[in-house]
Structures are given as C-alpha cells and as structure tokens.
Amino acid sequence: MLEVVDTIDALRERVGERRRSGxxxxxxxxxxxxxxxxxxxxxxxxxxxxxxxxxIFVNPFQFDxxxxxxxxxxxxxxxxxxxxxxRVDLVFAPSVSVMYAAPQMMxxxxxxxxxxxxxxxxxxxxxxxxxxxxxxxxIVQPDVAxxxxxxxxxxxxxxxxxxDFNVPVRIVGVxxxxxxxxxxxxxxxxxxxxxxxxxxxxxxxALRHAAASVDAGATNAAEVARxxxxxxxxxxxxxxxxxxxxxxxxxxxxxxxAAPVIAAGALxxxxxxxxxxxxxxxRIRSREASMxxxxxGAAR
Amino acid sequence: MLEVVDTIDALRERVGERRRSGxxxxxxxxxxxxxxxxxxxxxxxxxxxxxxxxxIFVNPFQFDxxxxxxxxxxxxxxxxxxxxxxRVDLVFAPSVSVMYAAPQMMxxxxxxxxxxxxxxxxxxxxxxxxxxxxxxxxIVQPDVAxxxxxxxxxxxxxxxxxxDFNVPVRIVGVxxxxxxxxxxxxxxxxxxxxxxxxxxxxxxxALRHAAASVDAGATNAAEVARxxxxxxxxxxxxxxxxxxxxxxxxxxxxxxxAAPVIAAGALxxxxxxxxxxxxxxxRIRSREASMxxxxxGAAR
Numbered sequence: 001m002l003e004v005v006d007t008i009d010a011l012r013e014r015v016g017e018r019r020r021s022g023x024x025x026x027x028x029x030x031x032x033x034x035x036x037x038x039x040x041x042x043x044x045x046x047x048x049x050x051x052x053x054x055x056i057f058v059n060p061f062q063f064d065x066x067x068x069x070x071x072x073x074x075x076x077x078x079x080x081x082x083x084x085x086x087r088v089d090l091v092f093a094p095s096v097s098v099m100y101a102a103p104q105m106m107x108x109x110x111x112x113x114x115x116x117x118x119x120x121x122x123x124x125x126x127x128x129x130x131x132x133x134x135x136x137x138x139i140v141q142p143d144v145a146x147x148x149x150x151x152x153x154x155x156x157x158x159x160x161x162x163x164d165f166n167v168p169v170r171i172v173g174v175x176x177x178x179x180x181x182x183x184x185x186x187x188x189x190x191x192x193x194x195x196x197x198x199x200x201x202x203x204x205x206a207l208r209h210a211a212a213s214v215d216a217g218a219t220n221a222a223e224v225a226r227x228x229x230x231x232x233x234x235x236x237x238x239x240x241x242x243x244x245x246x247x248x249x250x251x252x253x254x255x256x257x258a259a260p261v262i263a264a265g266a267l268x269x270x271x272x273x274x275x276x277x278x279x280x281x282x283r284i285r286s287r288e289a290s291m292x293x294x295x296x297g298a299a300r
Numbered sequence: 301m302l303e304v305v306d307t308i309d310a311l312r313e314r315v316g317e318r319r320r321s322g323x324x325x326x327x328x329x330x331x332x333x334x335x336x337x338x339x340x341x342x343x344x345x346x347x348x349x350x351x352x353x354x355x356i357f358v359n360p361f362q363f364d365x366x367x368x369x370x371x372x373x374x375x376x377x378x379x380x381x382x383x384x385x386x387r388v389d390l391v392f393a394p395s396v397s398v399m400y401a402a403p404q405m406m407x408x409x410x411x412x413x414x415x416x417x418x419x420x421x422x423x424x425x426x427x428x429x430x431x432x433x434x435x436x437x438x439i440v441q442p443d444v445a446x447x448x449x450x451x452x453x454x455x456x457x458x459x460x461x462x463x464d465f466n467v468p469v470r471i472v473g474v475x476x477x478x479x480x481x482x483x484x485x486x487x488x489x490x491x492x493x494x495x496x497x498x499x500x501x502x503x504x505x506a507l508r509h510a511a512a513s514v515d516a517g518a519t520n521a522a523e524v525a526r527x528x529x530x531x532x533x534x535x536x537x538x539x540x541x542x543x544x545x546x547x548x549x550x551x552x553x554x555x556x557x558a559a560p561v562i563a564a565g566a567l568x569x570x571x572x573x574x575x576x577x578x579x580x581x582x583r584i585r586s587r588e589a590s591m592x593x594x595x596x597g598a599a600r
Contacts, residue, residue, distance in 0.1 A: 008466065105411040105550075106430070106464040113405060130406065131465075138466035164406040165431075166308065166438035250405075 002084045004091045008139050011092045015053065015140060018089065023050025027142035027169075029133060032056040032093075033073040033187035034082045037177040041146040042086045044174055053140050054083050055092040057099060061107075062128030068273075073190050092140065099135065107131045110157055113251055117264050118153050118275065121241055126157050133158055137169050145169050150176040150184045152262055152277040153251055176276070178204070184276045191272045199238060200274060203267040206231040206243060207278040210263035214245075214280035221245040221254040221261065224280075232267065241266035241273070245280065257282050302384045304391045308439050311392045315353065315440060318389065323350025327442035327469075329433060332356040332393075333373040333487035334382045337477040341446040342386045344474055353440050354383050355392040357399060361407075362428030368573075373490050392440065399435065407431045410457055413551055417453050417564050418575065421541055426457050433458055437469050445469050450476040450484045452562055452577040453551055476576070478504070484576045491572045499538060500574060503567040506531040506543060507578040510563035514545075514580035521545040521554040521561065524580075532567065541566040541573070545580065557582050 005011045015025055026049035028041045038054075045052045056079055063069035076093060083091050108130035113119065119126050137145070147155045155173050162169050177185045182204040183197075192200060210228035218224050221244075229243045243265040245254040254261045257280070264277040305311045315325055326349035328341045334356075345352045356379055363369035376393055383391050408430035413419065419426050437445070447455045455473050462469050477485045482504040483497075492500060510528035518524050521544075529543045543565040545554040554561045557580070564577035 012468075102463055104464055105413060105460055107409045107411070109407045109409040109427075111405040111407070127409075135464075135466045138468060141468065160405055163402055164404055164435075166435045168312075168438060168441065 002080070002088055002091065004080055004093060006093050006095065007098060008094070011053075011090065011139060012141075014090055015051070018051035021050075024143045025049065025051045025053060025140065027136065027140045027145045028052065028054045029136050029145065029147070030054060030056055030079075031058045031072065031187065032079045033075055033190065034079045035177075035185045035187065035189075037148055037150060037185035039082065039086060040177050041148060041174045042083070042088060044172070045144070045146050046087055048172075049144060051089045052087070053090045053092055053142065054088050055094075055136055055140070057092075057094055057132070057136075059099070059128060059132040060096060061100075061104065061132060062125050064122040064125050071191065073187050099132070104131070108134055108161065110160070113153070113157050113160055116246060116251055116253060117242055117244060118266060119251070121266065126153070129154055130157055130161050134161060134165070134167070137162075137167055142169055144172060146172050146174055148176060149173045150186065150276065152248075152264055156249065156251055182208075184274075186274060188272055188274060192269060196237060196269045196272065199233070199235060200267075200269055202232050202238070203265050203274055203276050204278070207263045207265055207276055210243070210245065211278045211280040214257055214261070214263075214282050217283050219257045219282065221257055224257070225263070228263065228265075237270050239268040241268060248279070302380070302388055302391065304380055304393060306393050306395065307398060308394070311353075311390065311439060312441075314390055315351070318351035321350075324443045325349065325351045325353060325440065327436065327440045327445040328352065328354045329436050329445065329447070330354060330356055330379075331358045331372065331487065332379045333375055333490065334379045335477075335485045335487065335489075337448055337450060337485035339382065339386060340477050341448060341474050342383070342388060344472070345444070345446050346387055348472075349444060351389045352387070353390045353392055353442065354388050355394075355436055355440070357392075357394055357432070357436075359399070359428060359432040360396060361400075361404065361432060362425050364422040364425055371491065373487050399432070404431070408434055408461065410460070413453070413457050413460055416546060416551055416553060417542055417544060418566065419453060419551070421566065426453070429454055430457055430461050434461060434465070434467070437462075437467055442469055444472060446472050446474055448476060449473045450486065450576065452548075452564055456549065456551055482508075484574075486574060488572050488574060492569060496537060496569045496572065499533070499535060500567075500569055502532050502538070503565050503574055503576050504578070507563045507565055507576055510543070510545065511578045511580040514557055514561070514563075514582050517583050519557045519582065521557055524557070525563070528563065528565075537570050539568040541568060548579070 026045040110126045110130050114126040159171050181201045183200045206228045210224050213224045232240045245261045245263050248262050260281045263280050266275045326345040407427050410426045410430050414426040459471050481501045483500045506528045510524050513524045532540045545561045545563050548562050560581045562577050563580050566575045
C-alpha cells in the first residue's frame with residue numbers, strides 16, 4: 001500500500017517501521033516526471049529489497065540555469081500512479097522549504113570529479129547534486145540506492161560521495177533505457193518538438209561510433225572524439241557542447257586509451273540539452289594478435 | 301569491557317551488536333591526549349547512553365601547519381587506560397590509511413561559518429574538521445555525539461553540519477573544564493613551559509572582562525573587544541591573534557550587542573596557540589530601566 005509523505009519526520013517514522021520489521025530499505029532518488037528509465041530503477045529496487053522509497057524532488061540547488069529549473073517537467077499525481085503500479089512503498093515528495101528548512105550554508109565540494117564534461121559546463125551542478133543526495137541519504141538512511149548510468153558523471157560523483165564520507169549506503173548503477181532509435185530516456189525529451197526529436201538520435205550514434213573506433217583498435221582519445229563528432233549533422237538546431245573520452249572513475253580526460261573509458265556527450269537540440277554516454281572497451285592486444293603484426297618467420 | 305578497534309569493519313560490527321541489544325550509541329570524537337575536559341564529555345556520554353564510543357584520531361586534514369601536526373601529543377596507551385577508567389565500551393583508533401583509504405577527493409564546504417576567528421587564521425581547518433566528523437558519523441552512526449564548548453566555532457560547525465546534511469545525530473555541547481587559575485584544559489597546554497604556563501590565564505581574564513563589560517551595559521562590540529585585549533600583558537612571548545565578539549550561531553562579527561554573543565580569543569604563548577571563549581549576555585533593558593534614563597517628570 002503506497003504512502004506519500006512530504007515531511008522528514010513522517011518519512012523517518014514510516015521507514016523506521018519497515019526497518020524494525022526487518023526490511024532492507026532502498027532509495028530511488030528522482031526529480032519526478034517518471035519514465036521507463038526510472039521504472040527500471042524502481043523495478044530493480046523492488047526485486048532486491050523489502051521496502052522501496054522513491055523520492056521526488058526537483059532540487060533548485062543543482063540547476064545552473066533558472067529557465068531550466070522553471071521548465072523542468074512536474075507531474076506529481078502521475079508520478080505517484082506510476083509508483084503505485086510498480087509497488088513502491090513510500091513516495092517522499094518534500095517541498096523546497098522542507099529540504100532546505102534552514103538556509104543551506106554548507107555544501108559538498110566534489111573536487112576534480114566536476115572539472116570536466118557537465119561539471120565544466122554546469123558550474124555548481126554536481127555540488128548541488130552531491131549535497132542533496134547526501135541530505136536524502138541522511139533523511140532516508142537507505143541500505144541501497146539506485147542511480148541511472150545515463151547520468152554517468154552523477155553516478156561517479158555519488159559513488160565517490162559514499163566512499164569519501166563513509167556513508168553506509170550501497171550504490172547500484174542501472175543501465176540506460178533507450179527508445180527503439182537509441183535515444184536515452186530523459187524527462188527533458190518531453191521538451192523536444194517532433195522535428196527536434198527526429199534529430200536526437202545522432203548523439204547516441206556518435207558515441208557508439210567512438211566505442212566502435214576503440215573496439216577497432218584506435219587509441220588516441222582526441223582523434224576518436226573528433227571522428228565521432230562528425231556524426232552530428234550540421235544543423236542550426238544542433239550544437240554539440242562536448243564529446244569527450246574520460247576515465248570512468250575520476251572523469252579526467254583520457255589521452256591514450258589503454259583501459260575502458262567513457263565516451264560522453266552533451267548536445268543542445270533547440271533549447272533542450274541532452275546528455276548520453278557509452279562505455280568504450282579497448283581491444284585486448286593479445287600476444288598472438290601482436291605476433292600477427294610481425295613479419296612472417298620472425299623467430300622468437 | 302573496553303575493546304579497542306582500528307578498522308571500520310570491526311567498529312561497525314561491534315557497534316551493530318550493541319545497537320541490536322537495544323543500546324543507544326554515543327560518540328565522543330577526540331584527537332587523543334585525553335585530559336579532564338575529555339573526561340567530562342565521556343562521563344556525560346556514559347550517563348546518557350548505553351554504548352560509548354571514543355574515537356582517537358589526529359586528523360592531518362584539519363591541520364594548517366605541519367609543525368602543529370607533528371608536535372600534536374600522542375599517547376594511545378594512556379588514552380586507552382583513561383577510557384577504561386571511564387567505562388568506555390569502544391575505542392576507535394584508526395590509522396590515517398584507514399580513515400583515508402582512498403585519497404580524499406571530496407570535502408565539506410562549510411561556507412561563511414569559517415570566515416572569521418579560527419576559520420580565518422587557519423585556512424582549511426574547519427573544512428577538515430567537518431569532513432572528518434562527517435566521516436566519523438558515517439562510520440559509527442551514533443545517536444548522540446559530544447563536543448566541548450571550548451572549541452566554540454567547531455561546535456557551531458558541527459551543529460550546522462548535521463542540520464545542513466540532515467545527519468540523524470544529536471549534538472551535545474559540554475561546558476569547558478578549567479584549571480583553578482581559569483586556563484581552559486587543552487592537549488596543547490602540555491607544550492607550554494612552566495613560565496609560559498604562568499602567562500596563559502590572561503586569555504580567559506580578557507574574555508571574562510569582555511563578558512563583564514557586556515553585563516555592565518556596553519553594547520559596542522569593537523570597543524568591548526578592544527578594552528578586553530588590553531588585559532593581555534605586553535610580553536614578547538605573547539601575541540594575541542584575535543579577540544572578537546561574534547554571533548553564536550553563524551559566527552559573524554557582532555557590531556551592536558543586543559543579544560548574547562560569544563567573546564572568543566586566540567593567543568600565541570611562545571610557539572603554542574591557545575583558544576578560549578566566553579558567552580556574553582547583555583543586560584535586559586527593561587521598560588523600567590529605560591524610564592530611569594528619562595528626565596524625571598517627563599510625562600508619558
């Protein structure tokens with residue numbers, strides 16, 4: 001039986017009851033506008049734990065642009081229905097004044113994890129994400145929390161957050177859910193016009209191209225990224241903000257690819273900003289493979 | 301029966317056992333070199349909770365000067381004996397490599413709470429304090445934690461830390477313990493020569509003078525501080541780093557004193573830096589009192 005609560009005390013009381021009944025508690029933090037990507041997180045949480053909490057909170061502190069915050073889709077009633085259908089136990093839907101009851105003075109300095117990609121183009125974004133996630137962890141005290149791999153840098157920030165502050169929460173990354181044409185599900189897709197939506201798949205195509213290049217043996221990260229970027233059509237409605245290959249742990253730029261990297265991109269489609277990423281795994285240069293390169297008959 | 305543990309897993313296991321037995325868990329975070337000030341924190345924790353954890357960790361991250369870190373007294377064996385005498389349940393004495401197993405990438409940005417007093421003169425100090433306290437809270441997950449009022453700005457930082465990150469730990473401030481001559485107990489007192497020790501009481505005297513001025517009706521914070529500072533003797537071995545009156549919540553400088561403030565000072569005695577503070581409570585200007593100021597016969 002789904003319960004919707006909007007205060008910290010009520011949430012803690014309900015979670016406490018379930019914990020005392022011996023349930024493990026999982027948290028799926030969201031900003032609402034739930035889609036099939038969120039559903040895959042919730043379904044996984046449902047399978048793996050006794051009590052599932054979904055938080056729905058559009059966190060103003062992580063928006064670097066006012067118009068993005070204002071345009072962010074909000075649909076609490078529908079979201080609650082989605083949660084009910086997925087057998088969620090608790091929806092935590094606090095107001096801004098509940099989450100920031102006292103003016104927030106402190107925040108999480110995420111360090112160099114935010115130096116590149118979205119961290120570079122959205123100043124303060126990951127500081128805001130890390131701060132609100134830490135607050136949610138303090139409020140809910142879940143055993144496990146689920147995050148989508150679509151937001152790869154966010155996932156890396158959250159993983160590091162629990163390591164660096166010894167937060168006793170296990171973080172699970174869940175694979176990106178895509179439309180049949182490859183577009184990653186995102187609440188921001190709702191903002192695209194039909195014509196813009198038709199342009200959107202090029203981001204994932206470009207990222208897959210990077211992965212294919214790496215698989216084919218390319219090792220120069222800058223070249224791979226440049227090649228991949230050529231798959232974004234020249235169109236006034238499209239602007240590639242970044243397409244880079246980075247280390248999956250610290251999100252620093254890769255130079256020579258000798259281990260798995262993440263190809264990540266941000267593409268403006270009209271006034272909507274889409275992000276996506278693909279893991280690129282370099283071909284293992286086996287002893288045999290390297291021997292093939294040598295002239296026949298080169299005795300060893 | 302006291303147990304000493306030095307790993308996070310062992311600590312969590314032992315704390316978990318006690319929590320499952322229904323004990324509330326309290327934490328007294330220390331840097332060791334335990335004295336009667338620490339003892340008063342531990343005794344209070346002992347009275348108020350079922351399981352008492354004392355952490356002993358000299359946190360390199362909060363030292364702004366290498367020589368201060370290197371000179372900081374260390375006496376684990378004696379400290380453990382003290383804890384045993386005070387019926388502590390668990391001593392958590394991790395190494396630096398246990399507390400910072402991965403290189404610490406993230407930290408707590410404490411905001412304007414660190415703009416003045418020790419925050420101004422020890423850059424990064426409160427960022428280091430807040431970070432290690434948050435880590436200790438994540439590791440121990442105590443119900444209550446005890447901190448000395450001697451470190452007033454630290455106490456304010458910790459109070460704000462749990463508010464701003466919704467950490468489910470109750471913070472208790474414990475009054476400063478003093479020597480008969482008024483000097484606040486501090487592990488750093490051990491560094492003073494006998495002659496230096498004789499000079500040390502002037503800091504508390506100056507701060508009490510500030511409180512007396514406020515009690516006597518003084519309202520100009522800068523004047524009160526300046527007057528108080530005259531009680532520090534002119535002596536080559538003494539250097540007053542600061543003596544200021546600040547708001548007890550956000551530690552911003554007071555100007556006109558209309559509500560309780562904290563008079564806080566840092567005094568170098570030779571190569572040792574001592575801090576102390578006193579609460580200053582302004583006289584309540586009652587209606588009657590203000591009427592007395594008016595010329596007799598001024599009709600209302």
